[in-house]
Amino acid sequence: MLALLPGCGVSEEKPPVKPEPEQKRLFKLPELKEKGSAKMTRKLDAELLREIDWHVRAGFYDKSDLMRIICEEIYAQEDIDEALVSATIDSQLAALEEKKKTWPAVTDCDRLDSVFAALNKRGIIALQNAGNTQSDGYEDFRYDYEEHPDSASVVGYCFYHKQDLELVVSDGLLYLAFGPVDPKEEEAKGLEVGNMVREELQKAGLKVEWDGTFNERLKVQNFVWQRR
Template structure:
Protein backbone atom coordinates (compact mmCIF):
# COMPACT_ATOMS: atom_id res chain seq x y z
CA UNK A 1 0.00 0.00 0.00
CA UNK A 2 1.38 3.35 -0.97
CA UNK A 3 -1.65 5.60 -0.58
CA UNK A 4 -0.45 7.05 2.68
CA UNK A 5 3.04 8.00 1.47
CA UNK A 6 1.46 9.12 -1.79
CA UNK A 7 -0.89 11.45 0.12
CA UNK A 8 2.00 12.91 2.11
CA UNK A 9 3.77 13.92 -1.10
CA UNK A 10 0.92 15.25 -3.18
CA UNK A 11 -0.97 17.20 -0.57
CA UNK A 12 1.92 19.39 0.41
CA UNK A 13 1.23 20.85 -3.02
CA UNK A 14 -2.18 22.02 -1.74
CA UNK A 15 -2.74 24.76 0.61
CA UNK A 16 -6.79 20.45 13.43
CA UNK A 17 -4.84 19.35 14.40
CA UNK A 18 -3.59 16.89 16.96
CA UNK A 19 -3.89 19.63 19.49
CA UNK A 20 -6.86 18.83 21.68
CA UNK A 21 -9.11 17.08 19.19
CA UNK A 22 -9.70 13.35 19.17
CA UNK A 23 -7.88 11.32 16.58
CA UNK A 24 -9.82 8.68 14.66
CA UNK A 25 -8.74 5.22 15.85
CA UNK A 26 -6.38 3.85 13.23
CA UNK A 27 -6.83 0.36 11.85
CA UNK A 28 -3.81 -1.96 11.37
CA UNK A 29 -3.94 -1.13 7.66
CA UNK A 30 -3.78 2.61 8.38
CA UNK A 31 -0.87 2.07 10.77
CA UNK A 32 0.90 0.18 8.00
CA UNK A 33 0.33 3.11 5.65
CA UNK A 34 1.89 5.44 8.20
CA UNK A 35 4.99 3.24 8.22
CA UNK A 36 5.19 3.52 4.45
CA UNK A 37 6.47 7.08 4.79
CA UNK A 38 9.85 5.36 4.96
CA UNK A 39 10.90 4.47 1.37
CA UNK A 40 12.73 1.40 2.69
CA UNK A 41 9.39 -0.19 3.54
CA UNK A 42 7.78 0.40 0.15
CA UNK A 43 6.71 -2.67 -1.79
CA UNK A 44 8.55 -3.39 -4.99
CA UNK A 45 6.61 -2.75 -8.17
CA UNK A 46 6.93 -4.68 -11.39
CA UNK A 47 9.24 -2.97 -13.88
CA UNK A 48 7.50 -4.61 -16.83
CA UNK A 49 3.84 -3.79 -16.24
CA UNK A 50 1.65 -1.76 -13.95
CA UNK A 51 0.53 -3.97 -11.10
CA UNK A 52 -2.66 -3.63 -9.08
CA UNK A 53 -1.03 -1.35 -6.54
CA UNK A 54 -0.03 1.22 -9.15
CA UNK A 55 -3.43 1.01 -10.84
CA UNK A 56 -5.19 1.51 -7.52
CA UNK A 57 -3.04 4.54 -6.72
CA UNK A 58 -3.83 6.10 -10.09
CA UNK A 59 -7.53 5.41 -9.67
CA UNK A 60 -7.57 6.86 -6.15
CA UNK A 61 -5.75 10.02 -7.22
CA UNK A 62 -8.13 10.53 -10.12
CA UNK A 63 -11.16 10.07 -7.88
CA UNK A 64 -10.00 12.71 -5.41
CA UNK A 65 -10.73 15.24 -8.16
CA UNK A 66 -7.68 17.36 -7.34
CA UNK A 67 -5.21 16.49 -10.11
CA UNK A 68 -4.81 16.91 -13.87
CA UNK A 69 -2.67 14.60 -15.99
CA UNK A 70 0.62 16.45 -15.59
CA UNK A 71 0.22 16.26 -11.81
CA UNK A 72 -0.62 12.57 -11.96
CA UNK A 73 2.37 11.70 -14.17
CA UNK A 74 4.74 13.54 -11.86
CA UNK A 75 3.26 12.06 -8.69
CA UNK A 76 3.27 8.46 -9.93
CA UNK A 77 6.51 8.36 -11.92
CA UNK A 78 8.74 10.90 -10.18
CA UNK A 79 7.57 10.88 -6.59
CA UNK A 80 5.72 7.82 -5.32
CA UNK A 81 7.38 5.23 -7.58
CA UNK A 82 10.60 7.12 -8.24
CA UNK A 83 12.69 4.09 -7.25
CA UNK A 84 11.16 1.88 -9.91
CA UNK A 85 11.36 1.87 -13.69
CA UNK A 86 7.69 2.19 -14.52
CA UNK A 87 6.73 2.17 -18.16
CA UNK A 88 5.80 5.81 -18.65
CA UNK A 89 3.82 5.05 -21.81
CA UNK A 90 1.67 2.61 -19.83
CA UNK A 91 1.28 5.09 -16.99
CA UNK A 92 0.26 7.81 -19.44
CA UNK A 93 -2.25 5.57 -21.21
CA UNK A 94 -3.72 4.37 -17.92
CA UNK A 95 -4.11 7.92 -16.63
CA UNK A 96 -5.82 8.94 -19.88
CA UNK A 97 -8.20 6.00 -19.55
CA UNK A 98 -9.05 6.69 -15.91
CA UNK A 99 -9.51 10.42 -16.46
CA UNK A 100 -11.78 9.79 -19.45
CA UNK A 101 -13.85 7.28 -17.47
CA UNK A 102 -14.14 9.64 -14.52
CA UNK A 103 -15.18 12.56 -16.71
CA UNK A 104 -17.77 10.31 -18.35
CA UNK A 105 -19.17 9.52 -14.90
CA UNK A 106 -19.42 13.25 -14.17
CA UNK A 107 -22.02 13.63 -16.93
CA UNK A 108 -24.43 11.62 -14.79
CA UNK A 109 -23.78 13.52 -11.58
CA UNK A 110 -26.38 15.90 -10.13
CA UNK A 111 -25.99 19.58 -10.95
CA UNK A 112 -24.91 20.21 -7.35
CA UNK A 113 -22.84 17.49 -5.68
CA UNK A 114 -21.90 17.10 -2.03
CA UNK A 115 -18.44 18.41 -2.93
CA UNK A 116 -20.06 21.52 -4.42
CA UNK A 117 -22.02 21.93 -1.17
CA UNK A 118 -18.79 21.62 0.81
CA UNK A 119 -17.15 24.27 -1.38
CA UNK A 120 -20.12 26.58 -0.80
CA UNK A 121 -19.92 26.04 2.95
CA UNK A 122 -16.17 26.71 2.95
CA UNK A 123 -16.68 29.94 0.97
CA UNK A 124 -19.18 31.22 3.55
CA UNK A 125 -16.85 30.22 6.41
CA UNK A 126 -14.15 32.33 4.78
CA UNK A 127 -16.53 35.32 4.82
CA UNK A 128 -17.07 34.74 8.53
CA UNK A 129 -13.35 34.88 9.30
CA UNK A 130 -12.15 31.29 8.96
CA UNK A 131 -9.30 30.05 6.80
CA UNK A 132 -10.51 26.84 5.14
CA UNK A 133 -8.17 24.26 3.67
CA UNK A 134 -8.71 21.14 1.59
CA UNK A 135 -6.35 18.19 1.45
CA UNK A 136 -4.12 19.91 4.00
CA UNK A 137 -1.15 17.75 4.92
CA UNK A 138 -1.21 14.25 6.29
CA UNK A 139 -2.35 14.77 9.88
CA UNK A 140 -4.10 17.35 12.02
CA UNK A 141 -0.70 18.73 13.09
CA UNK A 142 0.28 19.14 9.43
CA UNK A 143 -3.00 20.89 8.74
CA UNK A 144 -2.50 23.38 11.55
CA UNK A 145 1.01 24.19 10.31
CA UNK A 146 -0.40 24.83 6.82
CA UNK A 147 -3.05 27.06 8.41
CA UNK A 148 -0.31 29.05 10.16
CA UNK A 149 1.45 29.55 6.81
CA UNK A 150 -1.83 30.64 5.20
CA UNK A 151 -2.44 33.05 8.07
CA UNK A 152 0.94 34.70 7.53
CA UNK A 153 0.12 35.20 3.85
CA UNK A 154 -3.43 36.40 4.48
CA UNK A 155 -4.03 39.99 3.26
CA UNK A 156 -5.92 40.83 6.48
CA UNK A 157 -4.70 38.43 9.18
CA UNK A 158 -6.38 40.38 11.99
CA UNK A 159 -9.78 39.48 10.54
CA UNK A 160 -9.09 35.74 10.85
CA UNK A 161 -10.72 34.11 13.87
CA UNK A 162 -10.02 30.44 13.18
CA UNK A 163 -9.72 27.57 10.74
CA UNK A 164 -11.46 24.53 9.28
CA UNK A 165 -9.76 21.83 7.19
CA UNK A 166 -9.54 18.19 6.27
CA UNK A 167 -6.27 16.36 5.60
CA UNK A 168 -5.07 13.46 3.45
CA UNK A 169 -6.24 10.66 5.69
CA UNK A 170 -9.66 12.32 5.89
CA UNK A 171 -9.73 12.51 2.10
CA UNK A 172 -8.78 8.85 1.77
CA UNK A 173 -11.63 7.87 4.09
CA UNK A 174 -14.31 9.96 2.40
CA UNK A 175 -13.32 8.79 -1.10
CA UNK A 176 -13.68 5.30 0.38
CA UNK A 177 -17.30 6.13 1.31
CA UNK A 178 -16.69 6.85 4.99
CA UNK A 179 -17.67 10.10 6.78
CA UNK A 180 -15.65 13.24 6.13
CA UNK A 181 -13.91 14.48 9.29
CA UNK A 182 -13.22 18.19 9.69
CA UNK A 183 -10.77 19.82 12.08
CA UNK A 184 -11.49 23.30 13.42
CA UNK A 185 -10.33 25.76 16.03
CA UNK A 186 -9.41 29.36 16.87
CA UNK A 187 -6.23 31.07 15.74
CA UNK A 188 -4.45 30.82 19.09
CA UNK A 189 -3.98 27.39 20.72
CA UNK A 190 -4.42 28.96 24.18
CA UNK A 191 -7.98 29.91 23.21
CA UNK A 192 -9.09 26.45 22.14
CA UNK A 193 -11.11 25.79 25.29
CA UNK A 194 -12.75 29.21 25.35
CA UNK A 195 -13.34 29.87 21.64
CA UNK A 196 -13.12 26.43 20.03
CA UNK A 197 -16.81 25.61 20.37
CA UNK A 198 -17.81 28.93 18.77
CA UNK A 199 -15.67 28.10 15.74
CA UNK A 200 -17.21 24.63 15.60
CA UNK A 201 -20.67 26.17 15.60
CA UNK A 202 -19.78 28.33 12.59
CA UNK A 203 -18.58 25.23 10.73
CA UNK A 204 -21.70 23.28 11.66
CA UNK A 205 -24.04 26.11 10.69
CA UNK A 206 -22.50 26.57 7.26
CA UNK A 207 -22.36 22.86 6.49
CA UNK A 208 -26.02 22.46 7.39
CA UNK A 209 -26.91 25.60 5.46
CA UNK A 210 -25.41 23.89 2.40
CA UNK A 211 -27.59 20.84 2.95
CA UNK A 212 -24.95 18.55 4.45
CA UNK A 213 -25.65 16.40 7.48
CA UNK A 214 -23.40 17.01 10.48
CA UNK A 215 -22.53 14.86 13.49
CA UNK A 216 -20.81 16.60 16.39
CA UNK A 217 -20.86 16.30 20.16
CA UNK A 218 -20.50 20.07 20.53
CA UNK A 219 -17.04 20.17 22.11
CA UNK A 220 -13.66 21.27 20.81
CA UNK A 221 -12.30 17.81 21.52
CA UNK A 222 -14.66 16.19 19.00
CA UNK A 223 -14.16 16.73 15.28
CA UNK A 224 -17.18 17.43 13.12
CA UNK A 225 -18.25 14.64 10.78
CA UNK A 226 -20.24 14.69 7.55
CA UNK A 227 -21.76 11.19 7.24
CA UNK A 228 -23.03 9.76 4.00
CA UNK A 229 -21.10 12.23 1.87
CA UNK A 230 -20.81 11.16 -1.77
CA UNK A 231 -17.39 12.28 -3.02
CA UNK A 232 -17.96 13.69 -6.51
CA UNK A 233 -15.36 16.41 -7.04
CA UNK A 234 -15.02 17.63 -10.60
CA UNK A 235 -11.52 17.33 -12.05
CA UNK A 236 -10.02 20.69 -13.02
CA UNK A 237 -9.66 21.25 -16.77
Protein backbone atom coordinates (compact mmCIF):
# COMPACT_ATOMS: atom_id res chain seq x y z
CA MET A 1 0.00 0.00 0.00
CA LEU A 2 2.95 2.36 0.71
CA ALA A 3 4.99 3.73 -2.14
CA LEU A 4 7.63 5.63 -0.22
CA LEU A 5 11.10 6.01 -1.71
CA PRO A 6 14.29 5.15 0.19
CA GLY A 7 14.61 8.60 1.72
CA CYS A 8 11.27 8.47 3.49
CA GLY A 9 10.13 4.91 3.04
CA VAL A 10 9.88 1.79 5.07
CA SER A 11 13.03 0.22 3.61
CA GLU A 12 15.48 2.79 4.92
CA GLU A 13 16.30 2.63 8.58
CA LYS A 14 19.20 4.44 10.15
CA PRO A 15 22.05 2.37 11.58
CA PRO A 16 21.79 1.18 15.18
CA VAL A 17 22.46 3.88 17.73
CA LYS A 18 25.78 3.46 19.47
CA PRO A 19 25.85 3.68 23.27
CA GLU A 20 26.19 7.29 24.36
CA PRO A 21 29.62 8.27 25.71
CA GLU A 22 29.51 8.81 29.45
CA GLN A 23 30.66 12.42 29.23
CA LYS A 24 27.61 13.31 27.13
CA ARG A 25 25.09 12.26 29.75
CA LEU A 26 23.10 15.04 31.39
CA PHE A 27 23.46 13.43 34.78
CA LYS A 28 25.36 10.60 36.43
CA LEU A 29 23.77 7.17 36.53
CA PRO A 30 23.59 5.70 40.04
CA GLU A 31 24.99 2.33 41.03
CA LEU A 32 22.20 0.87 43.12
CA LYS A 33 22.59 -2.09 45.43
CA GLU A 34 20.02 -4.25 47.16
CA LYS A 35 19.97 -3.91 50.90
CA GLY A 36 19.45 -6.85 53.18
CA SER A 37 20.17 -9.31 50.41
CA ALA A 38 22.86 -11.83 49.64
CA LYS A 39 23.23 -10.09 46.29
CA MET A 40 24.66 -6.90 47.74
CA THR A 41 26.83 -6.22 44.71
CA ARG A 42 24.07 -6.62 42.14
CA LYS A 43 23.29 -3.55 40.03
CA LEU A 44 21.61 -2.73 36.75
CA ASP A 45 23.79 -3.43 33.74
CA ALA A 46 25.09 -0.68 31.47
CA GLU A 47 22.67 -1.34 28.61
CA LEU A 48 19.61 -1.22 30.85
CA LEU A 49 20.89 1.99 32.46
CA ARG A 50 21.38 3.49 29.01
CA GLU A 51 17.80 2.63 28.07
CA ILE A 52 16.50 4.30 31.22
CA ASP A 53 18.76 7.30 30.67
CA TRP A 54 17.67 8.21 27.15
CA HIS A 55 13.99 7.43 27.74
CA VAL A 56 13.98 9.79 30.73
CA ARG A 57 15.84 12.49 28.83
CA ALA A 58 13.43 12.18 25.88
CA GLY A 59 10.83 13.98 27.96
CA PHE A 60 7.77 12.19 26.58
CA TYR A 61 7.26 9.64 29.34
CA ASP A 62 6.14 9.76 32.98
CA LYS A 63 7.07 7.22 35.66
CA SER A 64 4.35 4.71 34.77
CA ASP A 65 5.23 4.94 31.06
CA LEU A 66 8.91 4.36 31.83
CA MET A 67 8.23 1.33 34.01
CA ARG A 68 6.01 -0.18 31.32
CA ILE A 69 8.51 0.47 28.53
CA ILE A 70 11.50 -0.89 30.44
CA CYS A 71 9.94 -3.80 32.33
CA GLU A 72 7.11 -4.90 30.04
CA GLU A 73 8.37 -4.05 26.56
CA ILE A 74 12.17 -3.91 26.29
CA TYR A 75 13.03 -6.42 29.02
CA ALA A 76 9.78 -8.37 29.18
CA GLN A 77 11.48 -11.76 28.79
CA GLU A 78 14.44 -11.05 31.07
CA ASP A 79 14.97 -11.30 34.80
CA ILE A 80 15.45 -7.74 35.98
CA ASP A 81 14.94 -6.23 39.41
CA GLU A 82 11.92 -3.96 39.07
CA ALA A 83 12.62 -2.31 42.42
CA LEU A 84 16.04 -1.22 41.21
CA VAL A 85 14.57 -0.04 37.93
CA SER A 86 11.93 1.99 39.78
CA ALA A 87 14.50 3.58 42.11
CA THR A 88 16.78 4.43 39.19
CA ILE A 89 13.94 6.03 37.24
CA ASP A 90 12.99 8.12 40.28
CA SER A 91 16.59 9.26 40.62
CA GLN A 92 16.87 10.14 36.94
CA LEU A 93 13.58 12.02 36.86
CA ALA A 94 14.59 14.05 39.92
CA ALA A 95 17.99 14.82 38.40
CA LEU A 96 16.37 15.91 35.15
CA GLU A 97 14.08 18.32 36.99
CA GLU A 98 17.16 19.91 38.58
CA LYS A 99 18.90 20.09 35.23
CA LYS A 100 15.93 21.88 33.67
CA LYS A 101 16.65 24.86 35.93
CA THR A 102 19.85 25.49 33.97
CA TRP A 103 18.26 25.28 30.51
CA PRO A 104 17.84 28.40 28.33
CA ALA A 105 14.47 30.13 28.15
CA VAL A 106 13.95 28.74 24.63
CA THR A 107 15.37 25.32 23.81
CA ASP A 108 15.74 23.53 20.48
CA CYS A 109 12.76 21.39 21.49
CA ASP A 110 10.68 24.55 21.97
CA ARG A 111 11.74 25.63 18.49
CA LEU A 112 10.78 22.24 17.09
CA ASP A 113 7.35 22.46 18.75
CA SER A 114 6.81 25.83 17.04
CA VAL A 115 7.90 24.35 13.69
CA PHE A 116 5.46 21.46 13.95
CA ALA A 117 2.66 23.82 14.97
CA ALA A 118 3.39 26.01 11.93
CA LEU A 119 3.45 23.00 9.62
CA ASN A 120 0.08 21.79 10.85
CA LYS A 121 -1.35 25.25 10.09
CA ARG A 122 0.06 24.97 6.56
CA GLY A 123 -1.68 21.67 5.89
CA ILE A 124 1.14 19.32 6.80
CA ILE A 125 0.26 16.75 9.46
CA ALA A 126 3.38 16.94 11.63
CA LEU A 127 3.87 14.28 14.29
CA GLN A 128 6.49 13.88 16.99
CA ASN A 129 7.63 10.49 18.32
CA ALA A 130 5.33 8.72 15.86
CA GLY A 131 5.66 4.97 16.36
CA ASN A 132 8.89 3.00 16.36
CA THR A 133 9.73 3.01 12.63
CA GLN A 134 9.01 4.96 9.46
CA SER A 135 6.26 2.49 8.64
CA ASP A 136 4.65 3.16 12.03
CA GLY A 137 4.98 6.90 11.53
CA TYR A 138 3.32 6.74 8.14
CA GLU A 139 0.46 4.68 9.56
CA ASP A 140 0.00 7.31 12.30
CA PHE A 141 -0.18 9.97 9.60
CA ARG A 142 -2.77 8.02 7.62
CA TYR A 143 -4.90 7.60 10.75
CA ASP A 144 -4.72 11.33 11.54
CA TYR A 145 -5.47 12.15 7.92
CA GLU A 146 -8.59 9.97 7.90
CA GLU A 147 -9.75 11.59 11.16
CA HIS A 148 -8.88 15.13 10.08
CA PRO A 149 -11.90 17.50 10.15
CA ASP A 150 -10.76 19.08 6.85
CA SER A 151 -8.76 16.42 5.04
CA ALA A 152 -9.02 18.34 1.76
CA SER A 153 -6.70 20.99 3.26
CA VAL A 154 -3.95 18.45 4.04
CA VAL A 155 -1.06 18.48 1.58
CA GLY A 156 1.33 16.06 3.25
CA TYR A 157 3.09 14.84 6.35
CA CYS A 158 6.24 15.24 8.41
CA PHE A 159 7.31 13.11 11.37
CA TYR A 160 10.10 11.49 13.32
CA HIS A 161 9.76 8.13 15.07
CA LYS A 162 11.15 6.61 18.26
CA GLN A 163 14.39 5.39 16.70
CA ASP A 164 14.96 8.94 15.43
CA LEU A 165 14.21 10.20 18.92
CA GLU A 166 16.83 7.93 20.45
CA LEU A 167 19.42 9.19 17.97
CA VAL A 168 18.75 12.89 18.55
CA VAL A 169 18.72 12.50 22.35
CA SER A 170 22.09 10.73 22.19
CA ASP A 171 23.86 12.36 19.26
CA GLY A 172 22.07 15.60 18.38
CA LEU A 173 20.98 14.54 14.88
CA LEU A 174 17.28 14.55 14.05
CA TYR A 175 15.92 12.87 10.90
CA LEU A 176 12.54 14.00 9.59
CA ALA A 177 10.44 11.99 7.14
CA PHE A 178 8.12 13.90 4.81
CA GLY A 179 5.88 13.37 1.82
CA PRO A 180 2.57 14.17 0.10
CA VAL A 181 -0.82 12.71 0.90
CA ASP A 182 -0.82 10.65 -2.31
CA PRO A 183 2.27 8.41 -2.61
CA LYS A 184 1.95 8.63 -6.41
CA GLU A 185 2.89 12.30 -6.18
CA GLU A 186 6.08 11.83 -4.17
CA GLU A 187 8.44 13.22 -6.81
CA ALA A 188 6.35 16.32 -7.49
CA LYS A 189 4.35 17.38 -4.43
CA GLY A 190 6.72 15.53 -2.12
CA LEU A 191 9.43 18.08 -2.84
CA GLU A 192 7.00 20.91 -2.16
CA VAL A 193 6.33 19.43 1.26
CA GLY A 194 10.05 18.99 1.92
CA ASN A 195 10.72 22.62 1.05
CA MET A 196 7.94 23.78 3.36
CA VAL A 197 9.42 21.76 6.21
CA ARG A 198 12.92 23.10 5.54
CA GLU A 199 11.59 26.65 5.40
CA GLU A 200 9.93 26.39 8.81
CA LEU A 201 12.99 24.77 10.38
CA GLN A 202 15.23 27.55 9.09
CA LYS A 203 12.77 30.21 10.27
CA ALA A 204 13.09 28.74 13.76
CA GLY A 205 16.87 29.00 13.61
CA LEU A 206 17.56 25.28 13.31
CA LYS A 207 20.38 23.98 11.11
CA VAL A 208 19.00 21.80 8.30
CA GLU A 209 20.73 19.59 5.75
CA TRP A 210 18.86 18.14 2.77
CA ASP A 211 19.85 17.28 -0.79
CA GLY A 212 16.55 18.61 -2.16
CA THR A 213 15.29 15.23 -3.35
CA PHE A 214 12.79 12.69 -2.11
CA ASN A 215 15.59 10.14 -1.75
CA GLU A 216 16.82 11.65 1.50
CA ARG A 217 15.14 12.70 4.71
CA LEU A 218 15.76 16.15 6.15
CA LYS A 219 18.44 16.23 8.84
CA VAL A 220 18.51 18.76 11.67
CA GLN A 221 22.11 19.10 12.83
CA ASN A 222 23.56 20.04 16.23
CA PHE A 223 20.20 19.65 17.95
CA VAL A 224 20.40 19.95 21.75
CA TRP A 225 17.57 17.82 23.12
CA GLN A 226 16.03 19.59 26.11
CA ARG A 227 12.33 18.82 26.29
CA ARG A 228 10.40 20.24 29.23
